[in-house]
Amino acid sequence: MPARLPSWAWVSGLTVGAIAAVSVLAVQADQGPHPTAVATRPSPSASADAKPSPKETAPAPVPDGSGTGRRIVYSLDQKRVWLVDASDAARRTFTVWPGTVSPDPGTYTVGSRTEGATTGSDGVQIEQIVYFAQEDGVSVAFSNAVDGSSPPPPASGTKTGGIRLRKADGAAVWAFATSGTKVMVVG
Structure with missing residues (x-):
């Protein structure tokens, strides 16, 4: 009579197989074409002849002096992030809620x-945390709240290095910011 495998062995084998399949699909997806997404807000007026303002239709340009190639650009002054592809085109840009501790302008990974x-x-509760700097003993990272909320005002004197993103933006940064991805911090 052949030996029977215990159920934990079956579950372990299936789990390893599923992780391998997801990893292969993730690599294939990262190498394929990537759509460009820009968040815009609808006009409060629904009239047929209303024209959107340039602010609603034109994404904020990537700051000058923010490097070249595939990178994340974080503007301290604008409280904005850009995901820039290898051809220097902004694939996505969005505003963020910075923590109380900010990294110095410069290049990070x-x-x-x-x-x-x-x-x-x-x-x-936060998720999809992408660490890229250490400042004043505080880790600086992009993350989003699990429930999608904006961060509460920090308690007086609290040092927070989390740069909070909206949930969809957090997912975009998570997909874009693999280990070793360049992060350019500008004023």
Whole structure:
């Protein structure tokens, strides 16, 4: 009579197979064409002859002096992020909520990433954390709240390095910012 495999072995084998399949699909998706998405807000007027303002139709340009090639650009002054592809075209741009500790302007790289939910320094459940700098003993990272909320005002004197994103923007940064991705911080 042939030996029967225990159920844990079947589950382990299926889990490893599923992880391998997802990894292959993720690599294939990253190498394929990438759509350009720009967040725009609809005009409050629904009249047929209303024309959108240039602010609604034209995305904010990538700041001068923010480097070249595939990178994330983070503007401290504009509180905005751009995901820039290898041809120097902005694939996505959006505003963010910075923490109380900001990195100095300069070039950084994505060091580590944490996908699962954890509690941020503001007590909010966050996910898709992309670490790229250390400033004043505080880790600086992009993340989004699990529930999609904006961050609460920090308590007086609290040092927070989280740059909070909207949920869809957090997913876009997570997909774009693989380990070693360049992050350019500008004033």
